Amino acid sequence: MPADLVFLGIGELFTGQPGGFLKEAGIAFAEGRVVWLGPSDEAPSARRTLDARGSIGLPGLVDCHTHACFAGSRAAEFERRLAGATYTEILDAGGGILSTVRAVRRASLAALRRTLEARLREMLDLGVTTVEVKSGYGLEPEAEEKMLRAMHAQRTPVEVVPTFLGAHAIPAEYRDRRADYVDQVIREQLPRCAPLARHVDVYCDRGAFTLEEARAVLEAGIRLGLKPRAHAEQVAWTGIAAVAAALGATSVDHLERLDAAGVSALARHGTVAVLLPSAMLYLHDPPPPVKDLRRAGVPMAVATDFNPGSSPMRDLWTAATLACLAMGLTVEEALLGITRHAGRALGRSDLGWLGEGSAADLVLVAPPPGEPAEARVLVQYMGGHRAAWVVKGGHIVAGREAGGRRAGRRRLPAVG
Ligand SMILES: [Zn+2]
Structure with missing residues (x-):
């Protein structure tokens, strides 16, 4: 035949x-x-x-870490950061992620879907056929579900892998009641969103969620059948990389402050290290310990982290080049990072x-x-x-x- x-x-x-x-x-x-x-x-x-x-x-190509579903613009914040304001200072002043949250809560599902589709088409033209997209700009049950529904409603040929990230930031209205917000993520957002997502992700960092809060959210997601992942060791070291790896995370991402125990934990559990060089450059972070990861045999993926704040960059080819220039990957590691290892970061042995x-x-x-x-x-x-x-x-x-x-x-x- x-x-x-x-x-x-x-x-x-x-x-x-x-x-x-x-x-x-x-x-x-x-x-x-x-x-x-x-x-x-x-x-x-x-x-x-x-x-x-x-x-x-x-x-x-597989872009295994993006926040490509968003509304609003953060151009002014970029200028503030160039003038010296830090990411955490901007977040504390109600900017950063929280300004995108206000825009996403206001946006209709149809509007979110349309801009997501336009972005996915651009990525497809560069050869990206699978894109992981996270929620996390709703930070309330209805808006988190709306984001995930927009991902399911998109009609481009790109395969979207949806991730629930309700634990992305503490919303303004819960500023002084963070335990209540974590409770809402676990009791209200997760049951509603889990059927629409493949992964549960958390942003565990200074200014975001603590190690214990992050662990509780990941465990609740796992109980609902989601595969865990984590934003780990980026702005400050928290220990989440080793904890998430032990919980069966397919990947831990960022890792600029990963320590030796974290490297061993990733190697022991076969967890993929997702490197995000564009975010590292936009935030003036130091590079992750690539030599240690290589020596330990940890598979390294490379992704755009496409988002309107810390990585307004949607070209996975550029991420591959930056991973070589700014982090020390070899060309072959960068190619594997945007193909096979990116598939593994999504727990997908068929991709890449x-x-x-x-x-x-x-x-x-x-x-x-x-x-x-x-x-x-x-x-x-x-x-x-x-x-x-x-x-x-x-x-x-x-x-x-x-x-x-x-x-x-x-x-x-x-x-x-
Ligand atoms: Zn991210």
């Missing part, structure tokens, strides 16, 4: 495995699965064969690699003019690599060669 779709002549195909760089490769899809991958001249026959000569292929049993998600990119068709140049050059083709679930869904958003309507040049 012929395949549905074959790409031939891919200059270099990165399979999402260490050392997995194939030259002059081809890949075939049928019924939403990868059915063949190998040297171009051994490709099976297919109903549709596309000439991808000179392109670079990678598994569909290509082969039998993988998701049928592929991105094909032309190298910058004059450069060879090698995956490493996409990390060397910072950001903005618009895809020629994006395949999700075995179907072409975006890309310049596919006619952008009009994917599928225009006839493509065929060979073979």
Whole structure:
């Protein structure tokens, strides 16, 4: 039986495995699965064969940590921070996350969905086929549920992995009653939101939730079937990374202040370390202990942390380059960080690699003019690599060669 779709002549195909760089490769899809991958001249026959000569292929990229569902603008806050105000000072004055909370509470579900879709389409054009999106700008049962419903209602080809983050900040009205807010998260928000989410996340830090509060929220989420994750050791060390790892967290994220015991805990439990270099730069934080994580064999993922305050940056390619420049990752670690290890951070063994049993998600990119068709140049050059083709679930869904958003309507040049 012929395949549905074959790409031939891919200059270099990165399979999402260490050392997995194939030259002059081809890949075939049928019924939403990868059915063949190998040297171009051994490709099976297919109903549709596309000439991808000179392109670079990678598994569909996975952005495993974003806050892409939000309303309002925080441009003024950016200027305040440049003038010297700290993130925690702005939060204490009712700005930061709390200003986004006011905007999200006011926004309709339809408005939240529309801006989320516009952002996801931009990410898809760069080859990002799976995006984790967190709630956490509602901070009350109804608004948290509204955010998660907007994620489910979005109609782009991007797969959204929804995460419940009711413990993102203490809302203004609970400022002097934080125990009551934690109680509301556990007794009201979680039961209402758990059916709409895959993960439960917490922001455990100075100015946010304490270790004991964070543990209680994670345990309550786990009881409702959610997989735990945590914003960990970012502004101040709290010990949450080791606690979350012991609770079975698929990932702990940020980690600028991770200690040696935390590194060992991640290694022992197979927890992914998610590195967020853009947030680190926007907040002037020191780099996480990448050498220690590498030595301990902890898988490292890289994500945008796209949000309107500490990381207004939605280009996962740029995050990969910044992870090398500002944190010391190798190019191959950065490539694994936005593919296979990002899939693992979401507890998804099918995402971020290509082969039998993988998701049928592929991105094909032309190298910058004059450069060879090698995956490493996409990390060397910072950001903005618009895809020629994006395949999700075995179907072409975006890309310049596919006619952008009009994917599928225009006839493509065929060979073979
Ligand atoms: Zn975050």
